[in-house]
Amino acid sequence: MLHRHDRFTAAILVAGDLILSFGALLLAYNLRYVWKFGGETLGLPENIPSFYAYLPFAIVITITTLAVFAILGLYNRGRFQGRLAEFFALIRSITLILIIAYGVTLFWRTPALSRWLMIFYWVIDILFLTIFRGFLRGLVAKLRRRGFDRRRVIIIGSGSLAGRIAEKIGEHTEYGYQLLGFINTDDEETIDERLSSLERLGNFDKLAPLLEQLHPDEVFVAVPSRHDRLLELLDTCEAEGINATIVPDIFDVLVGRSIRRAQIEDMDGLPLIGVRQVPLHALSNRFLKRLFDLSFATIFLLLFSWVYVLTFLLIRLTSKGPAIFKQERMGLDNRSFTCYKFRTMYQQPAKDSDTIWTEKDDPRITPLGRFLRRASIDELPQFFNVLKGEMSVVGPRPERPHFVKQFKEQIPRYLVRHQVKSGITGWAQINGRADISIDKKVDHDIYYIENWSFSLDLRIIALTILRVIRGSNAY
Numbered sequence: 001m002l003h004r005h006d007r008f009t010a011a012i013l014v015a016g017d018l019i020l021s022f023g024a025l026l027l028a029y030n031l032r033y034v035w036k037f038g039g040e041t042l043g044l045p046e047n048i049p050s051f052y053a054y055l056p057f058a059i060v061i062t063i064t065t066l067a068v069f070a071i072l073g074l075y076n077r078g079r080f081q082g083r084l085a086e087f088f089a090l091i092r093s094i095t096l097i098l099i100i101a102y103g104v105t106l107f108w109r110t111p112a113l114s115r116w117l118m119i120f121y122w123v124i125d126i127l128f129l130t131i132f133r134g135f136l137r138g139l140v141a142k143l144r145r146r147g148f149d150r151r152r153v154i155i156i157g158s159g160s161l162a163g164r165i166a167e168k169i170g171e172h173t174e175y176g177y178q179l180l181g182f183i184n185t186d187d188e189e190t191i192d193e194r195l196s197s198l199e200r201l202g203n204f205d206k207l208a209p210l211l212e213q214l215h216p217d218e219v220f221v222a223v224p225s226r227h228d229r230l231l232e233l234l235d236t237c238e239a240e241g242i243n244a245t246i247v248p249d250i251f252d253v254l255v256g257r258s259i260r261r262a263q264i265e266d267m268d269g270l271p272l273i274g275v276r277q278v279p280l281h282a283l284s285n286r287f288l289k290r291l292f293d294l295s296f297a298t299i300f301l302l303l304f305s306w307v308y309v310l311t312f313l314l315i316r317l318t319s320k321g322p323a324i325f326k327q328e329r330m331g332l333d334n335r336s337f338t339c340y341k342f343r344t345m346y347q348q349p350a351k352d353s354d355t356i357w358t359e360k361d362d363p364r365i366t367p368l369g370r371f372l373r374r375a376s377i378d379e380l381p382q383f384f385n386v387l388k389g390e391m392s393v394v395g396p397r398p399e400r401p402h403f404v405k406q407f408k409e410q411i412p413r414y415l416v417r418h419q420v421k422s423g424i425t426g427w428a429q430i431n432g433r434a435d436i437s438i439d440k441k442v443d444h445d446i447y448y449i450e451n452w453s454f455s456l457d458l459r460i461i462a463l464t465i466l467r468v469i470r471g472s473n474a475y
Contacts (some may be wrong), residue, residue, distance in 0.1 A: 009140055009284045010075045011135070014066065020128040021065045025052065025058050028120035060101045060128040061121075068097050070284030083137070087130055094125050120183040122191065139257065142455045144176030151177050154214065156233055157183035157222035163192030163246050165220050180214055183207055185233075186225055204229065211240040222247040241334060241415025279452040280420045288454055293393050296461075297386040304380070311342055311377055318368045324381055329398035331422040334415065337390040337396055340381035344369025376468050394457045395423025396445040407438060417445045420452070426455075 020264075042425055072093050074086070089389065098118055139258050143148065153169075155162045162182055169177045181199035183206070184191065189199070200334050201210055211219070211301040219237050223230060279285050301308075315323040325343040329335050345364040357456070372378040384389040391398065396417040399407070407414045428436070428444035436444075 005159075006064055009136065013075055014283075014287075016068060016132050016136070017129060018062050021063055021125055024128050025054070025061055025121050027124050030119050031120050032114055032117045040153060050279055051138060057101060061097065061237055064097045064100050064419065065094075067091050068100070070181070070287060071450035073282075073284075075283040075287075077242055083134065090126055090129055090133075094122060094129075098122055098317070104228060113126060116299050140176075141173075145173045148176075151217045152178050152180055152214070153177050153183040153218040153220060154210075154216045155195075155198075155221075156185070156204070156207070157218045157247075158195060158200075159192045159222070159224075161224070162220075163194035163221035165222050165247050166192075166198060166461075167194050177218075180216060183210065185229065204233070207233070207236050208239070211242060213238065215240070215443060216242065220247055221245065235412055238413045238416055241408075241418050243419070248303060263453055277324070278449055280449070282379065285452070289392060290389075292454070292457070296393050297383045301383055301387075303378055308380065314368055315343055318367050321344075328401060329422065330401055330404045330418065331390060332397050332420065334416060334418050336401060337385070339391075340384055342372055342378045342381060344372050344378045376464075379424055386424070390421075392421040392423045394426055394448075394460050395421050396426050396448070397429065397441075398422035407442075411439050411442055413446060414442055417451065420449055425460060427460060430460055430463040430467060440452045 065304075069258055072089065073092060074089055100255060102118070152316040155165055159238050166182070169175060179198055181201040182195050183204060184203045185339075210452050219235055219242055221230070221237075223233070230235060235246050280289065312323045323343060325341045325345075327341070331337050331444070344366060345362075346366055348364060356439070360428075369378070382391055386393055426445065427448035428441040433445050448460075
């Protein structure tokens with residue numbers, strides 16, 4: 001929910017943690033074996049082992065640091081995470097890292113690990129990472145106060161709940177939120193005094209056009225959960241592809257009521273409920289998926305480079321025009337990118353290819369192109385999109401801007417598909433592809449987004465390969 005927007009900060013954290021953890025081990029080694037205090041080395045043995053002998057242990061330490069921190073959520077930096085909570089999380093994590101690394105090195109030929117070396121490392125690493133993360137937190141907060149890394153938000157509601165969220169945001173500029181204004185619902189005639197300095201953007205009936213015009217990064221829904229139009233409010237936000245965050249009233253907190261696939265966070269004592277949980281918003285999951293994408297795409301391109309060359313030559317020999325077809329598509333966060341495909345149609349004006357839907361037995365498709373589509377060979381250049389970071393191997397299929405605008409008006413929650421990277425194949429593709437309606441495809445895509453796992457990606461890839469082998473792909 002909230003932490004997914006701190007991607008750049010999280011990337012700095014990953015690099016800093018790895019460098020400082022390695023540096024902590026190097027410093028611990030010097031304290032244990034090299035540097036002299038009062039003319040004597042601290043616990044100096046007769047034969048001092050070289051630091052290079054400890055490199056296997058150092059490698060295990062750095063890899064384990066990344067894995068443990070990611071699994072325990074130390075890279076999912078919510079804007080409201082406290083310093084003390086992070087400090088104790090670091091102590092627990094580094095202790096676990098030492099235990100794991102020591103266990104691994106029992107099966108790896110290394111010099112006996114000194115207890116003083118491990119104690120020094122434990123203390124130094126905690127000290128280094130606490131200072132580093134505190135400094136980074138303070139720097140980010142300072143930058144946010146000056147207007148950098150701002151999240152543009154709108155409050156829906158004008159009562160006490162809306163006033164509370166506006167007050168919290170105003171008191172904590174380090175959260176990095178820029179309030180654009182508030183929208184009051186029909187039954188809220190009185191406006192909380194804490195909203196008096198904010199712009200009144202309009203009534204709920206104008207919510208859809210306002211969201212389309214302003215396109216905020218976040219919407220805080222601050223109306224009672226018993227409000228008769230709450231679900232309509234949430235559906236309107238999702239139709240625009242904007243995540244809504246609910247500010248629950250005291251009744252919700254007491255009864256523990258959950259809404260859809262809820263995710264709960266805390267803003268200085270004020271509970272917030274995200275209405276959709278997306279596993280790929282977590283840095284650890286994105287890192288794993290990106291690492292797999294890069295590895296898979298690189299290996300695939302190396303193994304099947306001959307297919308690319310052969311297809312390129314066949315297209316150029318059988319029809320006029322370039323072998324690679326480039327087209328604007330919409331991907332993550334509604335951003336457009338240039339999608340690559342092998343050309344399967346006769347050359348045509350861009351306005352036709354961008355706005356005309358491909359049909360079965362479409363006369364625009366060349367004889368070779370029909371085979372390429374049936375075997376899904378036309379999609380292979382998209383592995384270059386994967387390497388560039390514009391697409392993933394698995395995800396919702398990217399669509400042309402013309403149809404995105406059209407489907408957005410016709411299909412509720414269509415833009416939810418854009419909360420993750422587009423993919424070469426996906427859950428919708430192995431469940432029918434062109435044989436199912438657009439709204440069913442959207443349902444399949446949302447299922448994938450909410451239930452993502454690495455094993456699900458592997459399953460989709462395996463089923464995609466089977467479909468290609470069986471020749472069961474659509475036109």
